[in-house]
Amino acid sequence: MTRITFDDQTFVTKKDETVLHTLLRNNIQVPYGCKAGVCQSCLMRCLGNTPPPTSQVGLKDTQQKQNYFLACLCKPESDITVTLPNTESSWLEVEVIEKIELSTNVIFLKLKSKEPLAFFAGQFVNLRRNNDGVIRSYSIANIPNGLHELEFHIRILPNGQFSRWVADELEVGMQLSLSHAQGDCHYVEEKSEQPLLLIGTGTGLAPLFGIIKDALSHKHSGEIHLFHGSRNESGLYFENKLRELTQKYPNFHYTPCLSGENVSEKYAQGRANQIALEKFPKLNGWRIYLCGQPEMVLHTKRVAYLQGASLKEIYADAFTS
Amino acid sequence: MSETTTNATLFEQLGGEAAVDAAVDIFYRKVLADYRINRFFNGVDMDTQAAKQKAFLTMAFGGPANYSGKDMREGHARFVKMGLDDSHFDAVVENLEATLTELGVSQELIAQVAAIAETTRADVLGK
Numbered sequence: 001m002t003r004i005t006f007d008d009q010t011f012v013t014k015k016d017e018t019v020l021h022t023l024l025r026n027n028i029q030v031p032y033g034c035k036a037g038v039c040q041s042c043l044m045r046c047l048g049n050t051p052p053p054t055s056q057v058g059l060k061d062t063q064q065k066q067n068y069f070l071a072c073l074c075k076p077e078s079d080i081t082v083t084l085p086n087t088e089s090s091w092l093e094v095e096v097i098e099k100i101e102l103s104t105n106v107i108f109l110k111l112k113s114k115e116p117l118a119f120f121a122g123q124f125v126n127l128r129r130n131n132d133g134v135i136r137s138y139s140i141a142n143i144p145n146g147l148h149e150l151e152f153h154i155r156i157l158p159n160g161q162f163s164r165w166v167a168d169e170l171e172v173g174m175q176l177s178l179s180h181a182q183g184d185c186h187y188v189e190e191k192s193e194q195p196l197l198l199i200g201t202g203t204g205l206a207p208l209f210g211i212i213k214d215a216l217s218h219k220h221s222g223e224i225h226l227f228h229g230s231r232n233e234s235g236l237y238f239e240n241k242l243r244e245l246t247q248k249y250p251n252f253h254y255t256p257c258l259s260g261e262n263v264s265e266k267y268a269q270g271r272a273n274q275i276a277l278e279k280f281p282k283l284n285g286w287r288i289y290l291c292g293q294p295e296m297v298l299h300t301k302r303v304a305y306l307q308g309a310s311l312k313e314i315y316a317d318a319f320t321s
Numbered sequence: 322m323s324e325t326t327t328n329a330t331l332f333e334q335l336g337g338e339a340a341v342d343a344a345v346d347i348f349y350r351k352v353l354a355d356y357r358i359n360r361f362f363n364g365v366d367m368d369t370q371a372a373k374q375k376a377f378l379t380m381a382f383g384g385p386a387n388y389s390g391k392d393m394r395e396g397h398a399r400f401v402k403m404g405l406d407d408s409h410f411d412a413v414v415e416n417l418e419a420t421l422t423e424l425g426v427s428q429e430l431i432a433q434v435a436a437i438a439e440t441t442r443a444d445v446l447g448k
């Protein structure tokens with residue numbers, strides 16, 4: 001007999017009862033489907049402690065790490081607090097401590113929180129402008145450093161309500177609100193020999209850069225291949241930084257790709273996803289991260305799967321604008 | 322596959338959940354690569370889709386899945402509007418049979434799986 005806390009209410013399980021069953025028996029409406037661990041409709045998250053591994057069967061490694069579980073499979077052995085995915089809604093106040101122009105349409109932003117933050121590089125957060133509450137999602141480009149700092153690459157859209165404001169009005173010292181970090185597009189340290197393929201367009205580089213830093217800081221020993229694509233040179237940034245990393249880490253490889261005309265020989269000519277998928281026709285056993293334009297992400301996910309990658313090892317983050 | 326014993330269910334004879342996982346992986350690749358039917362899979366989330374394939378195969382294998390005719394009907398309604406018909410259903414069953422053949426399942430068991438899959442035809446096609 002254990003206790004389940006959900007939404008500030010506590011319920012006691014009966015013998016051999018699952019979390020889903022206990023909640024439904026108490027008339028708590030949560031999504032569910034097959035009740036057999038197949039459809040994953042009843043995905044929930046355990047707060048504070050880890051759920052039984054048997055309730056995490058079939059979930060992605062990154063979801064398991066974040067204590068997600070399937071309520072229909074979970075017979076808790078000790079008291080647990082559970083929540084539905086992405087319902088934590090507290091906001092943190094953060095201060096702008098650095099703002100740099102990375103290219104004509106990308107701005108680097110560093111924010112600092114007074115309170116500790118829990119996140120993995122590559123996850124995303126919502127940023128909220130305090131005066132009118134406009135919210136946009138951005139991926140985290142750095143690894144936790146103990147200083148409660150977060151780095152972002154903000155793409156300036158011509159009529160972007162939020163991004164234009166970042167470019168024109170936001171200054172060092174100003175305050176923003178920040179949501180908790182979400183998403184499963186991040187590094188996991190368990191499989192350090194696994195080859196990694198990272199493909200990003202534009203500021204899709206932000207999460208990928210964070211993931212690469214995370215992998216290298218964990219001494220990832222497998223090959224790491226980054227393909228960063230843009231139409232023309234102005235869309236690429238961090239080029240020197242990334243070339244330096246290839247000098248320092250022999251297993252890290254960087255291919256900047258330009259799909260426009262008259263491409264200098266410093267770059268591969270063509271779309272980043274096509275160049276990468278042609279170079280690696282067999283992706284069995286690879287871990288793949290895709291970030292950027294939604295069409296590129298969806299298409300590449302399918303092709304990577306058909307070229308042998310396991311769906312559970314493809315992490316995709318489609319950027320909408 | 323183990324030898325047929327009189328008491329084992331179809332699901333057990335096929336190898337249970339592990340067999341479903343192996344089959345989903347092969348089956349979904351075949352379906353996505355099949356030009357006759359892959360347009361119905363454009364623009365859907367692949368993880369969600371794979372989970373649905375697993376639920377479908379679990380049912381076709383005679384396993385523990387709550388898959389109702391109503392779900393089947395509602396889930397496929399928009400594809401029926403796109404022109405989903407018997408030929409596409411046949412193509413899916415063909416891919417399913419090819420998957421099981423590839424996994425070394427006996428023709429006798431394949432016929433049983435195909436027969437269960439067949440029971441969903443009317444709901445899938447909205448008839």
